[in-house]
Amino acid sequence: MVETHDSLDMSGRTVIVTGGTKGLGRVIARRFLEQGANVVICARSEPQVPVEFEGRRAVFVAADIRDPDQVTAVVSAAVEATGRIDVLVNNAGGAPPAASATVSPRFNDKITALNLLAPMTFAQAVHDQMQSQPDGGVIINIASVSGTRANPQGAAYGAAKAGLINLTETLAHEWGPKIRVIALVVGMIVTEQAHLFYGDEEGIAAVGRTLALKRMGTPDEVADVVLFAASPLARWMTGCAIPVHGGGESPGYIAASTVGQAARPKS
Numbered sequence: 001m002v003e004t005h006d007s008l009d010m011s012g013r014t015v016i017v018t019g020g021t022k023g024l025g026r027v028i029a030r031r032f033l034e035q036g037a038n039v040v041i042c043a044r045s046e047p048q049v050p051v052e053f054e055g056r057r058a059v060f061v062a063a064d065i066r067d068p069d070q071v072t073a074v075v076s077a078a079v080e081a082t083g084r085i086d087v088l089v090n091n092a093g094g095a096p097p098a099a100s101a102t103v104s105p106r107f108n109d110k111i112t113a114l115n116l117l118a119p120m121t122f123a124q125a126v127h128d129q130m131q132s133q134p135d136g137g138v139i140i141n142i143a144s145v146s147g148t149r150a151n152p153q154g155a156a157y158g159a160a161k162a163g164l165i166n167l168t169e170t171l172a173h174e175w176g177p178k179i180r181v182i183a184l185v186v187g188m189i190v191t192e193q194a195h196l197f198y199g200d201e202e203g204i205a206a207v208g209r210t211l212a213l214k215r216m217g218t219p220d221e222v223a224d225v226v227l228f229a230a231s232p233l234a235r236w237m238t239g240c241a242i243p244v245h246g247g248g249e250s251p252g253y254i255a256a257s258t259v260g261q262a263a264r265p266k267s
Contacts, residue, residue: 019092187245212247
C-alpha cells in the first residue's frame with residue numbers, strides 16, 4: 001500500500017522542465033519548487049526574473065532543445081548536480097499561425113522539430129538514468145487539443161501534437177514499468193501570449209464561453225495536473241492522454257442550429 005498523505009511532496013526529487021523560463025513552463029517549474037523538488041529549466045534565453053520559491057531557485061541551462069547535443073548537456077547537468085532525474089516535463093513548444101497552402105517546408109520542419117522530435121530526443125536522453133533508478137521516473141508530455149481536432153492555420157503544430165500523444169502511448173509500453181509516460185491534452189489557457197491568439201479581454205472571454213466551464217484556463221490549473229501526474233497518486237496511470245481543457249469546445253452545430261434556441265440555458 002502506497003501512503004498518500006504526503007504523495008505530492010517532491011523533496012529530494014529532480015525535475016527537468018523544458019521551456020521553463022516563461023508561460024506555462026515557468027508556472028510548472030515553480031509548482032515543483034513549492035513541493036521541494038530540485039528543478040532544472042532550459043530554454044534558449046535565460047529568464048529575465050529567476051524562477052524561485054522561498055529562496056530556492058531553479059537551475060537554468062541554456063539550450064536549444066532541437067539540438068540533440070544540447071539536450072544531452074541539460075541532462076548531464078541535472079545528473080551532475082543532483083545524481084538523479086525523476087521527472088521530465090516536455091513543455092517547450094508552440095507555433096505561430098500559418099496558412100497550410102503556402103507555408104514553407106522549412107517552417108514545417110522547425111515546428112515539427114520543436115513540438116515532436118525534441119520531446120522524443122529528450123525522452124531518450126533521460127531513459128538510461130530513469131531506468132537505473134530503483135523507483136524509475138515519469139515523463140510528462142504537454143500535448144494540445146490541437147492534436148485531437150482540426151487546427152486550421154496550424155497543420156504542422158497539430159500533426160506534431162497528435163504525434164506526441166502517440167509517442168506517449170508507445171514509450172509507456174516500451175519503457176514500463178520503470179518509466180511512466182503521460183500526456184496532458186491542454187486546452188486554451190490565458191498566458192502572456194493569449195492576446196496574440198484570442199484578441200483583447202473581450203475576445204478571451206468570448207472564446208472561454210465556447211468551453212464547457214465557460215472560461216479559459218490558467219497555467220496554475222494545468223500545473224496542478226502536472227504535479228498530480230508526476231506523483232505517486234497517479235502510480236497506475238501511464239500511456240494515457242489526460243484532457244485538461246475545461247470540458248472542451250461546444251460542437252459548432254449547437255450554435256448554428258435554430259432548433260430549441262429558447263430552451264437553451266443562457267450563460
